[in-house]
Amino acid sequence: METIKVIKIGGNVVDNPDALARFVNDFVKLPGKKILVHGGGKEATRMSARLDIPTTMIEGRRVTTRETLDVVTMVYAGLVNKRIVSMLQAAGCNAIGLTGADGNAITATRRKPKPIDYGFVGDIKPEGVNSSLIASLLEAGITPVYCAITHDGNGTLLNCNADTIASSVAIGASRVAPAELIFCFEQPGVMEDLDRPDSLISLITPDIYSDLRARNIVNKGMIPKIDNAFAAIDAGVSSVTIKHSDALTTDRGTVIRK
């Protein structure tokens, strides 16, 4: 099969109707087989507040009580996922929304409560992604749209990080065909200097990465993203691109590969 592109959008795109409409328009234009993964944390936090459910974040991860699990299931799998799927359908892309439970798309294991009890939060094992479902949907001309809800296979839904879903799905897709992973966010990519738009680093290989880190150039927030990108590449993904959500159909962005 031809290359599969796995594209992830975060809360900043999902939460901005204009940015989302522009992104959907570009996503539909993108040639070839593709998969979308989306976040939606900001809307979940707002809905929690409206329902008087406290939001607790530890190290950027949402502590997911039973009540919070209901909220993220409603917001990610319901409100946000179906909004995106209906927009894609209107733009001529035959999308189908998925949690990990749908078609047994992704199974996860509930994270142990030590050292931090995150509640109903799941970790995905490499074999947890259903590659044959990916293959059969793509072969049928259907574009899977994953939200960040998985299940444990025993009837419990689990909240996951959308970046992790995207990496795991890309690794799963790489067992079907060559797979590229693209993270869209509100920056043009990895920058030498965040204040200088012309300082975009267009390519990061392991050698270039060592050099950048030795020169202390990489922004601290980018280090886990780049480390995760190399981990995905080690697990079978061809390349990982970090780019602005408005630059999907352009070459502009940072490509990470070996």
Place this chain on the structure above:
Amino acid sequence: METIKVIKIGGNVVDNPDALARFVNDFVKLPGKKILVHGGGKEATRMSARLDIPTTMIEGRRVTTRETLDVVTMVYAGLVNKRIVSMLQAAGCNAIGLTGADGNAITATRRKPKPIDYGFVGDIKPEGVNSSLIASLLEAGITPVYCAITHDGNGTLLNCNADTIASSVAIGASRVAPAELIFCFEQPGVMEDLDRPDSLISLITPDIYSDLRARNIVNKGMIPKIDNAFAAIDAGVSSVTIKHSDALTTDRGTVIRK
């Protein structure tokens, strides 16, 4: 293809954890190709109340403002659909949850605002159900689980009545293979006398129905259900059964056929 069973459960089953668990267990045991359609109105009404969104029902139908549409999308497509799909997966049934937008499963037309403005409410045309999606999912061993949200194909989600979704899906399935439609609710079926459990009418044909109505036996609330059942049969469905949600794997119930 072998007969397809389309089974509908309403709010009374969805809303009762024990009844739902018993139903899921029976549904999984049911041999052959099958499709589930579920309601969830009670939970939507509760969620609306928690969010201070008024619920207005006219002739049993929910008036669906933009805010109400968000609530029913969250509750039906998110909370309820994913709960049922994860329970089915745990019981060994490879279920996939669908709104009308997913895989373009069902397109609907927004109802005209006269004589009553129901807001974002959709009516399904006979050709609105995607029969080839039904065929390909069932052939792949996947059980579709429809909630009562559709789309207009232009990016707008629409609220539908779950009984209508069930009838429409059964008619759509009948273009793939013989299709039986089964409505599960909290009564054993159509009764001659609601106070006499032994008065269950096991078969209704057009002749029997004329006779029952002439004798003024059929409960008023049942008349639209039976009329809709005959309409589904006229449109290609083999038979319609009305039975208790605990009687799915038994012969007990009212079979309506020509």
